[in-house]
């Protein structure tokens with residue numbers, strides 16, 4: 555049995571006096587994927603933001619490798635990749651420019667690696683055009699290209715399949731499963747049922763919206 559890599563310890567979250575979850579506890583080891591499900595407004599995004607250190611819980615704490623996330627300022631960026639519900643892409647920048655600065659927040663990558671990642675997500679020939687000229691699915695692919703450039707073990711992904719076509723969904727499912735099989739950890743929300751899962755797959759369901 556390996557040590558937990560990510561732990562939620564008695565997490566409670568209230569927003570606008572609405573209790574979203576209370577005393578939530580789980581731990582994930584390397585190699586595991588956790589799917590968070592639940593109806594609209596049940597708190598999935600809130601939970602992911604808490605796990606990524608982007609929002610404080612009302613009570614409880616998140617541990618990364620046994621240490622409070624808040625105490626890991628220096629190396630959180632190296633360990634954790636967050637891709638939110640919005641693609642987070644700047645429309646005036648090209649796909650290459652977007653990836654260059656997003657990756658620089660963690661670890662700078664070469665132009666060749668960026669072009670290779672863009673080709674992998676089906677964007678060969680779109681490296682230089684401003685992203686506002688790309689379709690919603692193509693913009694999502696730009697954001698997801700980071701998953702081919704990062705060395706971070708923990709990926710926290712809010713609705714990563716949004717706007718992807720069938721092939722894009724299948725490719726992403728396979729990539730996420732492969733990341734886990736290689737010792738990574740994935741926490742994600744999605745409203746669709748995953749067709750490809752790693753061997754270590756878990757899910758939790760948050761309650762009904764009030």
Ligand SMILES: Nc1ncnc2c1ncn2[C@@H]1O[C@H](COP(=O)(O)OP(=O)(O)OP(=O)(O)O)[C@@H](O)[C@H]1O
Pocket residue numbers: 569570572574592593594595596597598599600601
């Ligand atoms: N910035 C905010 N300020 C105050 N309340 C918020 C904020 N964002 C979300 N909420 C509230 O928190 C609750 C949970 O929202 P959250 O986005 O976590 O749900 P979700 O399960 O991810 O929903 P969906 O499936 O629609 O994406 C909702 O009632 C929402 O109104």
